[in-house]
Amino acid sequence: MTTPINLNKARKAKAKTEAEQRAKENRAKFGRTKSDKELEAAKAEKLAKLTEAHKRDRPESKDG
Numbered sequence: 001m002t003t004p005i006n007l008n009k010a011r012k013a014k015a016k017t018e019a020e021q022r023a024k025e026n027r028a029k030f031g032r033t034k035s036d037k038e039l040e041a042a043k044a045e046k047l048a049k050l051t052e053a054h055k056r057d058r059p060e061s062k063d064g
Contacts, residue, residue: 032040
């Protein structure tokens with residue numbers, strides 16, 4: 001015969017592991033240093049400028 005388990009303990013253990021996983025994801029997502037954030041912003045700005053510089057100007061349509 002198997003040993004009965006306490007469902008409250010199982011539910012709380014599952015919630016705890018999910019909370020730990022969510023905390024790990026948040027640390028990776030939001031736990032960056034100021035210099036990391038500035039570097040990423042600078043790279044994004046440079047990419048945006050490069051993309052904007054390579055766009056073609058479309059001639060105006062003659063429809064009116």
